[in-house]
Amino acid sequence: MTAVDGDQKTGDTYDARALQDKWQARWAAELPFQGSEDPGDTRPRSYVVDMFAYPSGDLHMGHAEAYAIGDVIGRYRFQRGDNVLHPIGWDSFGLPAENAAIRNDSHPAEWTYANIETQAASFRRYGIAVDWSRRLHTSDPEYYKWNQWLFLRFFERGLAYRKDGQVNWCPQDQTVLANEQVVQGRCERCGADVVRRGLNQWYFRITDYAQRLLDDMDQLDDGRWPDEILAMQRNWIGRSVGADVHFAIEGRDSPVTVFTTRPDTLYGATFFVVAADADLAEELCAPEQRAAFDAYRAEVAKLSDIERQATERPKTGVFLGRYAVNPVNGQRMPVWAADYVLADYGHGAIMAVPAHDQRDLDFALAFDLPVKVVVETGDPDPAETGVATAGEGTLRESGPLDGLTKTDAIDRIIEVLAERGTGDAAVNFRLRDWLLSRQRYWGTPIPIIHCPTCGEVPVRDDQLPVALPELKGAELAPQGVSPLAAATDWVEVDCPACGGPAKRDTDTMDTFVDSSWYFLRYCSPHLDTAPFDSEAVNTWGPVDHYIGGKEHATLHLLYARFFTKVLHDLGMLSFTEPFRRLTNQGQVINEGRAMSKSLGNGVDLGKEIEAYGVDAVRLTMLFASPPEEDVDWADVSCTAAQKFLNRAFRVMSEAGAASAPGTDAAAGDAGLRRITHRSIDQITALVEARRFNVAIARTMELVTAARRAIDSGPGAADPAVREAAEFVAVALSLFAPYVAEEGWERLGHTGSVAVGNWPEADPDLLVQESVTCVVQVQSKVRDKLSVAPDIDPAELEQLALASEKAQGFIGDKQIRKVIVRAPKLVNIVVG
RNA sequence: GUCCGGGUGGCGGAAUAGGUAGACGCGCUAGCUUGAGGUGCUAGUGGCCGUUAAGGCUGUGGGGGUUCAAGUCCCCCCUCGGACACCA
Numbered sequence: 001m002t003a004v005d006g007d008q009k010t011g012d013t014y015d016a017r018a019l020q021d022k023w024q025a026r027w028a029a030e031l032p033f034q035g036s037e038d039p040g041d042t043r044p045r046s047y048v049v050d051m052f053a054y055p056s057g058d059l060h061m062g063h064a065e066a067y068a069i070g071d072v073i074g075r076y077r078f079q080r081g082d083n084v085l086h087p088i089g090w091d092s093f094g095l096p097a098e099n100a101a102i103r104n105d106s107h108p109a110e111w112t113y114a115n116i117e118t119q120a121a122s123f124r125r126y127g128i129a130v131d132w133s134r135r136l137h138t139s140d141p142e143y144y145k146w147n148q149w150l151f152l153r154f155f156e157r158g159l160a161y162r163k164d165g166q167v168n169w170c171p172q173d174q175t176v177l178a179n180e181q182v183v184q185g186r187c188e189r190c191g192a193d194v195v196r197r198g199l200n201q202w203y204f205r206i207t208d209y210a211q212r213l214l215d216d217m218d219q220l221d222d223g224r225w226p227d228e229i230l231a232m233q234r235n236w237i238g239r240s241v242g243a244d245v246h247f248a249i250e251g252r253d254s255p256v257t258v259f260t261t262r263p264d265t266l267y268g269a270t271f272f273v274v275a276a277d278a279d280l281a282e283e284l285c286a287p288e289q290r291a292a293f294d295a296y297r298a299e300v301a302k303l304s305d306i307e308r309q310a311t312e313r314p315k316t317g318v319f320l321g322r323y324a325v326n327p328v329n330g331q332r333m334p335v336w337a338a339d340y341v342l343a344d345y346g347h348g349a350i351m352a353v354p355a356h357d358q359r360d361l362d363f364a365l366a367f368d369l370p371v372k373v374v375v376e377t378g379d380p381d382p383a384e385t386g387v388a389t390a391g392e393g394t395l396r397e398s399g400p401l402d403g404l405t406k407t408d409a410i411d412r413i414i415e416v417l418a419e420r421g422t423g424d425a426a427v428n429f430r431l432r433d434w435l436l437s438r439q440r441y442w443g444t445p446i447p448i449i450h451c452p453t454c455g456e457v458p459v460r461d462d463q464l465p466v467a468l469p470e471l472k473g474a475e476l477a478p479q480g481v482s483p484l485a486a487a488t489d490w491v492e493v494d495c496p497a498c499g500g501p502a503k504r505d506t507d508t509m510d511t512f513v514d515s516s517w518y519f520l521r522y523c524s525p526h527l528d529t530a531p532f533d534s535e536a537v538n539t540w541g542p543v544d545h546y547i548g549g550k551e552h553a554t555l556h557l558l559y560a561r562f563f564t565k566v567l568h569d570l571g572m573l574s575f576t577e578p579f580r581r582l583t584n585q586g587q588v589i590n591e592g593r594a595m596s597k598s599l600g601n602g603v604d605l606g607k608e609i610e611a612y613g614v615d616a617v618r619l620t621m622l623f624a625s626p627p628e629e630d631v632d633w634a635d636v637s638c639t640a641a642q643k644f645l646n647r648a649f650r651v652m653s654e655a656g657a658a659s660a661p662g663t664d665a666a667a668g669d670a671g672l673r674r675i676t677h678r679s680i681d682q683i684t685a686l687v688e689a690r691r692f693n694v695a696i697a698r699t700m701e702l703v704t705a706a707r708r709a710i711d712s713g714p715g716a717a718d719p720a721v722r723e724a725a726e727f728v729a730v731a732l733s734l735f736a737p738y739v740a741e742e743g744w745e746r747l748g749h750t751g752s753v754a755v756g757n758w759p760e761a762d763p764d765l766l767v768q769e770s771v772t773c774v775v776q777v778q779s780k781v782r783d784k785l786s787v788a789p790d791i792d793p794a795e796l797e798q799l800a801l802a803s804e805k806a807q808g809f810i811g812d813k814q815i816r817k818v819i820v821r822a823p824k825l826v827n828i829v830v831g
Numbered sequence: 832g833u834c835c836g837g838g839u840g841g842c843g844g845a846a847u848a849g850g851u852a853g854a855c856g857c858g859c860u861a862g863c864u865u866g867a868g869g870u871g872c873u874a875g876u877g878g879c880c881g882u883u884a885a886g887g888c889u890g891u892g893g894g895g896g897u898u899c900a901a902g903u904c905c906c907c908c909c910u911c912g913g914a915c916a917c918c919a
Contacts, residue, residue: 013870184916231835232914240918260919273919313917340917350919358832359917430918553914623856624843635843637857643870644856694845697855704855711872774851779900781851819899825850829899 014649016613019738024124026741032752033078033129035085037536045085046077047540049519049579051548051556052089055115056096059122061588061595061605061633062549068618069585069627069692070547071128072734076687078129079730079758085540086129087522089136090116093144093511095173095189098442098476105473108442112139122606127614127737129754134525138514139442143521145465146531147513148447150563152458153570155448159205160436162456166277166343167435169197174478175439176201178510179432180236180555185304188555193304196277202446202507203433206562210237210429213561216577225582226628232553238430243414245351245423247272247324249284249335256280256324259346259428262356263417264409267398268374269351270364272324272335273317275343276300284335286321293318293337300339308339315340315363326351327422328399328413338363346428358388374398375406434559436510441468441476441483443508451495451502460496466504482506515556516563519543519578538574546579549587557582583690586630588621603633612638615645615736622735623696644700645739648728651706652743655725658716661748668720669713675705676724677765683731684761692735699731722747730757775800776827777809793822800826 027033036043050070053063074086097108104111116137123130136143154160168177172192176199181188206213214237217230242261249256256274260266274281276297285293296318300308307313317338324333333351340359341350354364355373361382364371371383377393379385395401400416401409417423437446445466447459459466469490476483484506485491495502517531523540524533542564548556557579564578587594590601608617619641624631665673679702686695706724710716726747733740733753744753768789773796775783783805787796797820800806806828813830820826 226836228835228914235834235915238915238918242919258919262919308917315917338917340919342918345918352919357919359919362917428918550913626844629844632843635857637843640856646870693843694855697845700855772851776850776900779850784851817899819850821850825900827850827899 013646014739014742016615016738019742020125020127020614023738023741024127026752027127027129028124030752031133032755033074033084033086034131034133035087035540036083041083043081043083045540046074046082046545047543048074048077048084048086048545049522049543049547050088051546051552052091052515052518053119054091054094054096055112055119057115058118059126059605061603061608064126064605064617065588065621065631066547066549066585067123067126067128068621068735069583069690070545071618072622072687072692073545073547073583073690075129075734075737075754076758078755079733081756081758085134085522086131087134087136087525088123088128088130088132089134089518089522090119090138091511091515091518092116092137092139093443093508093514095440095442098440101442101472102474102476107470107472108476109139112442113137125609125614127618129737134522136518136521136525138511138518141465141467142526142528143518144444144514146517146521147444147509148459148464148466149461150517150531150567151444151509151513152447152461154204154566155458157566157570159208159566160202161205162200162202164198164200166196167199167201168194169199170194173440174480176435176437178435178512180434180512180558181510185308195304196301201435201437202505203435204562206434206559207429207431209562209565210239210431211427212565212576213237213431213558214239216561216565219577220579220582224580226550226584229550229553229557229582229584233558236431236554236558240428240430242426242428243410243417243423244347244426245327245417246421247327247333247351250323250325250332252284252322255327255422256349257347258349258351259426260351262353262410263413263423264395264398264401264404264406265353265356265374266326266328266351266413267395267401268353268355268372269326269331269333270354270370270372271352271360272333273338273341273350273352273360273363274320274335275341275348276317276337276339278343278348280348281320281337284320284322285337289319289321293320296337303339315359315366317363317367319367324351327420328416334369336363336367344432345430354388355382356388356390358390361386361388372397374401375409434510434512434562436513437507438510439480439482440478440508441471443511444513445484446505446507446509448505449493449495449502450505451498451500453500454495454497454502457495457497457502463496482508484508512556512559516559517567519546519560520567520573532572534572534574537572541573542575542577543579545581545583547583547585550584583627585627586625588631588633590632591634592632608638612642613645613738615739616642619645619696619736622692624693626693627690644703645732645736647707648699648703648732649739649743649746651703651710651721652725652729653746654710654716655706655722656743656746656748659719659722661722663719663722665719665723668723669709669718670720672705672709672713672718672720672724674765674768675702676720676727677761679724679731680727680759681761681766684758687734695731696735699728699735702731703728727759729753730759733757771823773800773823774825775803775806776825777806778830779827780809782806782809787823789823791823793820796820796822796826800828 077084092112097112100111101108168182170177170187170192172190182194240261243263244257246255246257317336320335320337322335324335352360354361354371374397375393376396377389377391379389382388392406395404395409414425447466449457451457469487491504520532520537523536527533560578565576567573568576595602616638620636620638624636679698683695683698709721729740729744740753770786771789773785773787774781783803797818810830816831817829
């Protein structure tokens with residue numbers, strides 16, 4: 001029984017389950033939430049997108065929170081009369097389906113599509129106002145075909161390429177991972193320790209867009225995206241400014257370049273370090289050091305990322321038996337290989353300045369290398385203290401830089417290097433290219449054919465999609481190479497260029513490719529000639545409001561921005577940023593912790609809905625805290641939400657029974673009307689500002705005011721009561737759509753409340769008859785006066801000074817000053 | 832270590848062009864309603880002092896400062912959470 005039992009005394013209550021069934025059927029029949037493509041439709045367009053769901057099972061509390069927030073935003077735009085596009089889809093490729101298929105000896109599609117249906121039914125029950133006709137699934141060939149098409153466009157532009165490299169390998173999932181998918185040395189998905197592996201893999205050249213990804217953030221700041229996300233992306237992109245310096249290496253024809261942010265310390269460089277796993281280290285190693293180097297390299301290769309990144313780990317390395325030459329003073333510097341230098345940042349080699357860089361100092365002290373102070377900072381000698389000095393100071397023992405400040409020295413040395421042709425100003429980014437190959441089955445096949453004579457040959461557009469071969473069960477078991485490799489019939493093809501025997505690429509794409517552009521596909525989800533209709537996308541897009549979790553700060557949200565810029569450059573989009581506004585919902589936790597099976601503190605969404613009804617669950621989530629804050633389910637009460645909804649429902653019912661729609665509100669009780677219009681004014685602003693918890697609080701106040709008017713005021717038949725009750729229905733349609741619909745019907749309306757009913761507040765009714773003015777003496781409140789809102793300041797001052805209570809505190813003290821802020825405050829300063 | 836957020840009643844949270852701190856809700860207390868329980872309704876509820884009362888004092892992590900006035904602005908510190916983490 002989902003109803004709250006009523007009895008003779010409490011009057012009408014509603015049965016949540018009956019309402020859910022009734023209105024779900026009505027919405028399904030009447031389709032009030034479709035986006036219109038009619039060019040003659042002049043309503044303003046709103047494009048609201050929730051991050052689509054992964055079909056891992058049924059919806060859980062986290063979905064309930066996120067989709068409730070997106071739904072309020074979408075429903076508000078519907079109420080404002082916009083032409084709203086609020087679509088829904090599924091991110092349906094990915095590992096869990098594959099693992100389930102291996103367990104159950106089935107095909108990943110079975111598990112995937114069954115879960116999608118379960119979730120779709122739950123979404124309908126949850127009452128989200130979406131356009132079901134645009135539904136998409138990324139695992140449909142009609143969708144992933146366009147992943148392949150887009151890949152080929154990237155490939156043509158050199159933005160998709162293959163290279164050998166040390167890649168992140170998850171030994172559990174038996175696949176490589178992008179940098180963004182390695183979280184603190186572990187696989188983002190399964191938590192296994194990631195190891196390094198040398199492999200030849202496909203990459204997207206996201207680094208080409210590093211600067212634009214930074215620059216375009218000025219379209220996203222000022223509260224449009226959370227500062228936190230922008231900061232995380234900025235850090236992830238990691239722009240550093242400094243110089244490239246070319247060092248001659250004895251016995252090598254060409255110099256080796258290093259990047260440094262401290263070129264001013266060049267005279268303090270005492271040794272040179274090459275990343276141990278870089279090809280350069282291999283090349284520079286002198287024969288007599290070969291054995292030591294090989295042994296060291298083998299050590300390094302064994303380390304997991306976790307071990308490698310441990311902060312207190314002592315510095316290790318090996319001398320390569322070679323010398324570099326400092327371009328400014330001819331100093332010979334021993335060349336070492338070490339794993340604290342990263343192969344894929346900068347040039348994979350550094351000049352080491354131990355006096356002014358802590359890592360170099362640690363290394364120097366470990367291997368007894370010289371420390372030379374060239375910036376006098378006033379701090380004690382690094383060689384003695386073990387603490388490098390990185391602050392401001394004055395240059396010394398640095399030739400032409402002597403006496404300069406750090407900042408001036410940086411500018412000067414860059415000039416010197418440039419004059420001599422041994423260096424230049426340079427910028428470096430921490431961002432790495434996006435590794436997109438995956439050695440797993442349930443994803444988009446990479447549409448490339450490898451031909452022994454022609455090399456990498458793209459599949460022709462008219463041959464797309466390259467559909468997945470049918471594999472299932474044990475055939476999908478991870479083996480370190482893609483399961484696709486075993487499908488020999490599928491792999492072995494003729495080369496599209498020369499016709500000779502060739503092989504398909506057997507890797508699939510990272511599923512983040514799918515999610516990098518799905519929000520564009522919604523605008524023309526059934527188009528079969530292009531990934532999306534540019535005109536439709538340019539009309540709807542960019543997404544006005546995007547809702548989803550902040551765990552995607554440096555994953556999906558970064559990739560989607562990158563894709564949008566590339567597609568813009570390809571002439572397919574008019575805009576360069578995909579999401580105008582971003583809201584990150586908080587998590588639903590329980591008893592202070594994330595819900596988890598091991599803690600046994602999970603809360604089942606289905607059971608909560610069963611017990612309290614959808615409306616009460618939605619309202620509870622939205623009222624508990626601001627959308628971006630976490631909600632602790634142990635701290636909230638669905639019962640309270642249920643009680644409030646019943647109160648609201650009774651007000652709507654009683655008003656509906658006592659008067660008819662269309663009643664002129666002007667004749668109604670003026671006091672209640674003022675409250676109603678103030679509510680309209682405030683709730684409008686609060687919803688616009690995404691402050692749903694406060695908007696709900698104001699709705700509660702309005703219900704209380706209407707209740708009072710019915711019970712001890714002008715009575716249920718007063719037109720002002722109807723006006724209040726109708727706005728209650730409209731406001732609740734955002735948060736608790738079922739009871740809002742039913743209440744609207746009780747109010748005598750036919751059709752849905754959900755679209756185009758948002759009222760404007762009447763400015764005349766926003767003016768209060770009287771306001772409370774506080775009278776302060778020495779800034780402490782001593783009296784309160786009821787005054788007209790437009791009271792003359794001089795008159796107010798006189799009233800305040802005349803206050804007996806105020807006089808009691810003034811006594812015989814002299815009045816020094818009177819501050820009047822009519823009509824709210826008067827402060828009398830004595831002394 | 833660096834970078835972001837936060838610290839307001841017993842609890843979730845309101846209030847920032849500086850101007851009545853604690854809206855709304857939970858919980859709690861009392862009363863009405865009720866066969867009982869719940870629901871519903873009414874009143875109260877930051878702390879301290881005060882015989883109930885009237886009233887007073889105090890109060891937004893701590894300490895300074897600006898101001899007639901500070902939860903809000905400035906400086907210093909403490910603390911909690913998150914992200915990144917050998918990025919040269």
